[in-house]
Amino acid sequence: MRRVMATATTRVIWAGAMALFALSTGRNGAAEPSAPLGERSRESRLVAWVEIGPDGQAIARAITSRRRCPFIELDNARRRMSLRAHAETVPQRPTVSDPSESKPSEFPVTTCEYLISAGTRTASVGEGDEDESGGEKQRSLRLPLPKPDPQRIVILGDTGCRLKIGDPWQACSDVEEWPLQTIAETAARFEPDLVVHVGDYHYRENRCPPDIGGCQGSPWGYGWDTWDADVFTPAASLLAAAPWVMVRGNHEECARAGQGWYRFLDTRPYQFERTCNDPAFDTAANYSDPYAVPIGEDTQIILFDSAKVPGSRLNPTDPAFLTYQDELRQVEELAAARPEALSIWANHHPLLAFTPVTGKTVTGGNPALLSVMNATYDAQYYPPGIGLALHGHTHMFQTLNFSTNHPSTFMMGNGGDNIAINPPDPFPSDAHPDADFASAVNVQEIAYTSTFGFVVADRNGDRGWTFRAYTRRGGLLTTCEFAGGHSASSDSGFLHESSSRNR
Amino acid sequence: MLAAALPLAAAIPLAAAIALAPEVAAAPAQGSRIALGKAIFFDPALSEPPGTSCASCHEPGRAFSGNHGSSAGVPRGSRPGHFARRSAPSLLYLKYIPRFHFYLSDEAVQPSAFGGFFWDGRADSIAELVKQPLLNPDEMNNRDLDQIAHKLTSARYAGELRREFGDVLGDASRAVSALGLALEAFLTSDEMAPFSSRYDAYLRGEARLTALEARGLKLFKDPDKGNCVSCHLFYDTSKNPERSLFTDFGYDAVAVPRNAKIPANADPRYFDLGLCERRDEATPSKDEMWCASFRTPSLRNVAVRQSFMHNGAFKKLRDAVSFYATRATSPMRWYKSGVKFDDVPEKYRDQVNINSIPYNRRPGDEPALTDEDVDALVAFLGTLTDAAYRNAVR
Numbered sequence: 001m002r003r004v005m006a007t008a009t010t011r012v013i014w015a016g017a018m019a020l021f022a023l024s025t026g027r028n029g030a031a032e033p034s035a036p037l038g039e040r041s042r043e044s045r046l047v048a049w050v051e052i053g054p055d056g057q058a059i060a061r062a063i064t065s066r067r068r069c070p071f072i073e074l075d076n077a078r079r080r081m082s083l084r085a086h087a088e089t090v091p092q093r094p095t096v097s098d099p100s101e102s103k104p105s106e107f108p109v110t111t112c113e114y115l116i117s118a119g120t121r122t123a124s125v126g127e128g129d130e131d132e133s134g135g136e137k138q139r140s141l142r143l144p145l146p147k148p149d150p151q152r153i154v155i156l157g158d159t160g161c162r163l164k165i166g167d168p169w170q171a172c173s174d175v176e177e178w179p180l181q182t183i184a185e186t187a188a189r190f191e192p193d194l195v196v197h198v199g200d201y202h203y204r205e206n207r208c209p210p211d212i213g214g215c216q217g218s219p220w221g222y223g224w225d226t227w228d229a230d231v232f233t234p235a236a237s238l239l240a241a242a243p244w245v246m247v248r249g250n251h252e253e254c255a256r257a258g259q260g261w262y263r264f265l266d267t268r269p270y271q272f273e274r275t276c277n278d279p280a281f282d283t284a285a286n287y288s289d290p291y292a293v294p295i296g297e298d299t300q301i302i303l304f305d306s307a308k309v310p311g312s313r314l315n316p317t318d319p320a321f322l323t324y325q326d327e328l329r330q331v332e333e334l335a336a337a338r339p340e341a342l343s344i345w346a347n348h349h350p351l352l353a354f355t356p357v358t359g360k361t362v363t364g365g366n367p368a369l370l371s372v373m374n375a376t377y378d379a380q381y382y383p384p385g386i387g388l389a390l391h392g393h394t395h396m397f398q399t400l401n402f403s404t405n406h407p408s409t410f411m412m413g414n415g416g417d418n419i420a421i422n423p424p425d426p427f428p429s430d431a432h433p434d435a436d437f438a439s440a441v442n443v444q445e446i447a448y449t450s451t452f453g454f455v456v457a458d459r460n461g462d463r464g465w466t467f468r469a470y471t472r473r474g475g476l477l478t479t480c481e482f483a484g485g486h487s488a489s490s491d492s493g494f495l496h497e498s499s500s501r502n503r
Numbered sequence: 504m505l506a507a508a509l510p511l512a513a514a515i516p517l518a519a520a521i522a523l524a525p526e527v528a529a530a531p532a533q534g535s536r537i538a539l540g541k542a543i544f545f546d547p548a549l550s551e552p553p554g555t556s557c558a559s560c561h562e563p564g565r566a567f568s569g570n571h572g573s574s575a576g577v578p579r580g581s582r583p584g585h586f587a588r589r590s591a592p593s594l595l596y597l598k599y600i601p602r603f604h605f606y607l608s609d610e611a612v613q614p615s616a617f618g619g620f621f622w623d624g625r626a627d628s629i630a631e632l633v634k635q636p637l638l639n640p641d642e643m644n645n646r647d648l649d650q651i652a653h654k655l656t657s658a659r660y661a662g663e664l665r666r667e668f669g670d671v672l673g674d675a676s677r678a679v680s681a682l683g684l685a686l687e688a689f690l691t692s693d694e695m696a697p698f699s700s701r702y703d704a705y706l707r708g709e710a711r712l713t714a715l716e717a718r719g720l721k722l723f724k725d726p727d728k729g730n731c732v733s734c735h736l737f738y739d740t741s742k743n744p745e746r747s748l749f750t751d752f753g754y755d756a757v758a759v760p761r762n763a764k765i766p767a768n769a770d771p772r773y774f775d776l777g778l779c780e781r782r783d784e785a786t787p788s789k790d791e792m793w794c795a796s797f798r799t800p801s802l803r804n805v806a807v808r809q810s811f812m813h814n815g816a817f818k819k820l821r822d823a824v825s826f827y828a829t830r831a832t833s834p835m836r837w838y839k840s841g842v843k844f845d846d847v848p849e850k851y852r853d854q855v856n857i858n859s860i861p862y863n864r865r866p867g868d869e870p871a872l873t874d875e876d877v878d879a880l881v882a883f884l885g886t887l888t889d890a891a892y893r894n895a896v897r
Contacts (some may be wrong), residue, residue: 043605070877076832144534166606166608168751169606169738171740174740209741209746211741211742211743211746212738212740212741212743213738213740213741213742214738214741214748215740216740260631311612355612356858357612357613357852357858358755358756358856358858358859359756359796359855360792360793360853360854361853363612370758419726421733421858421859421860422858422859422860422863423858423863424857424858424863425863425864425865426865450726450727450860451726451727493865494863494864496869
């Protein structure tokens with residue numbers, strides 16, 4: 001087993017080197033590979049990426065260890081990025097852990113952003129870097145820009161390294177046991193036009209016990225260092241490959257990594273009430289309005305925030321019920337606004353999908369959201385116009401097609417965190433995603449595996465997409481053709497990694 | 504969110520993890536109490552009729568497991584024709600078993616059960632535990648506490664018992680409690696947690712695994728192959744052997760084949776239901792959902808056991824490992840009765856774990872583990888034998 005026993009220090013150096021290698025450096029802004037950075041990069045960290053917000057707005061984000069925001073160069077025009085969040089240490093707040101196992105969240109970095117206009121041809125983020133002679137040289141990171149008509153999308157989720165009291169300690173320094181870096185590098189080699197992360201980026205919540213080697217030296221809590229270790233360093237290659245669409249997971253709710261979510265990833269303006277820094281505002285900050293990301297002319301992804309959804313059915317008078325119902329109506333409006341397009345629903349928790357439970361047949365999707373969806377749209381569950389659904393949360397891959405008129409569903413929760421168990425094989429014929437309304441939804445076909453991996457979706461004609469599930473190293477697990485509102489998989493039941501070579 | 508698998512855990516975390524269980528470990532006992540407990544442990548006068556000691560079924564030479572001369576897979580009792588209904592686990596490392604509890608991972612859909620002594624977690628202290636074999640008619644067969652106390656009064660260590668606990672022998676309840684505390688001192692002593700296996704030396708960097716053993720270790724951890732670590736939790740990244748107890752103390756319904764040699768199994772209506780038979784109102788587990796679940800044992804010293812699984816259905820370690828590997832793909836190799844999951848009542852068979860790798864395959868499928876993989880796993884398990892028992896490896 002290959003082990004990467006990197007200390008926190010070496011990881012940071014490596015990350016800086018990798019980012020610069022993938023991007024560029026040079027006084028004149030010309031792209032050229034850089035040599036790996038030395039120790040100095042620890043004091044001068046710069047991370048940059050592009051994410052897609054409402055209406056397809058491309059947003060350049062940068063994180064720098066400096067106080068001032070870096071420059072962004074768009075088609076050779078240079079301007080300084082806007083401050084999104086300054087460096088600070090946020091006082092300790094209530095978390096899902098005992099107070100004695102929590103701590104203030106340190107963000108010794110400046111978060112910056114800049115809206116990128118459609119049609120921009122080149123973009124890079126850079127800042128001066130003191131050289132050995134005391135002068136200043138520029139280093140810059142080339143940004144991936146959105147394609148007007150993306151042809152290939154990588155989808156992954158549930159990617160962080162689990163450090164939580166009560167759960168097994170994941171070996172964050174072992175790429176075999178926490179394979180996000182491998183997955184990101186493999187996925188990047190597919191040269192995607194877009195990346196969709198279906199939520200749960202951050203898992204390093206508690207201190208690694210001093211006598212467990214696999215996670216020694218890992219940062220913990222909810223500060224920048226944990227985000228760097230769980231996302232920005234291991235996923236650097238994929239962040240450099242394409243713009244990302246970011247779905248929020250339950251690990252990004254306010255009592256967990258919500259602070260970093262809003263500071264770094266959420267696409268909306270940074271407002272104190274939505275920082276998760278003050279628990280008094282959690283009720284608002286744990287929910288977000290849906291928004292749509294256009295994927296060319298014929299497809300859009302509608303993002304739904306289920307970060308704080310409970311695990312049981314909601315009473316219609318429950319404030320959460322009303323909030324989610326309002327958000328469903330917004331999704332309906334977003335889908336109706338582009339009736340000609342395939343509207344893909346993306347949220348973290350599975351809905352018309354399954355959660356395996358040892359000793360039980362299987363359980364269905366999230367009961368709370370299903371109760372609201374059922375109350376709002378009856379047996380259809382989804383708002384009108386939704387043709388496909390993407391989820392994570394359960395740490396496995398699933399693809400489902402329905403004989404009833406429900407959106408084909410893909411679950412991509414196998415991106416790095418400890419994997420789940422599998423549903424039985426053969427899949428129980430009497431299982432239903434929502435047992436309370438079993439007759440309303442009929443699963444025609446399901447395939448699944450808990451092996452680590454990701455999905456690549458390639459455009460295939462008018463509103464058609466071909467989904468291919470891969471193992472962490474690129475072994476093909478199955479191919480699913482989606483067209484005309486339904487998908488068809490080349491396989492059903494449990495997908496063996498060992499058999500993927502033959503597919 | 505959801506992570507790996509555990510007993511009845513939703514897709515999540517596997518088991519919970521298990522922090523060590525300090526609340527169970529008794530305070531370090533004085534040497535005199537440990538010695539007293541050891542004397543009690545080996546006292547054959549404590550059974551009825553006399554002749555069977557704790558050590559009869561928990562043989563020191565077999566890492567404190569054993570069959571007491573039985574070939575049924577479960578130990579013979581103190582009377583002819585009487586047998587325990589479950590196999591006798593090793594008593595080594597007993598102090599690490601946490602109290603029975605439920606744990607709900609923040610992303611699980613239902614809590615999972617962990618801990619407690621016995622295969623069904625029905626005792627939370629060693630002092631309570633020891634009463635049960637003493638009073639079980641199929642084991643040591645004492646009629647009541649008075650009978651045990653009477654034997655203690657005339658025991659050669661009665662004086663030590665008085666010195667350690669005061670004048671307790673006149674009160675049966677106090678006398679047996681003192682017996683329990685003394686046994687607890689012995690069973691939780693350092694002698695009973697030697698951590699002297701080759702695996703422990705490997706953790707310390709003082710030994711290497713052979714290529715076959717190393718392959719077995721990798722398969723043991725591989726979530727797509729053996730996936731053993733999902734229940735038999737350990738951390739080979741820790742030099743602290745207490746992190747490698749090879750159990751998460753959780754419960755699972757494995758559906759071991761019925762052992763026809765257990766006398767009670769002559770009645771086809773009889774089934775050992777495991778966790779749901781446990782009676783405790785504070786943390787109840789009597790819900791039928793827990794039927795057929797048994798606690799995951801430590802695998803330390805598993806290679807010296809004479810029988811395997813809660814009902815002793817297997818006599819060879821390789822069979823036990825092969826069972827895991829091929830239960831799904833070749834079920835009738837194991838269920839000689841022709842009934843799949845034949846030691847689980849029909850109404851509970853849908854509670855058997857058919858989800859976890861390597862269980863989740865269809866009959867006729869290629870198993871997740873090859874015969875060579877099984878050999879490697881058995882080789883690795885052999886490294887878990889403590890130094891004192893290496894000659895006992897079967």
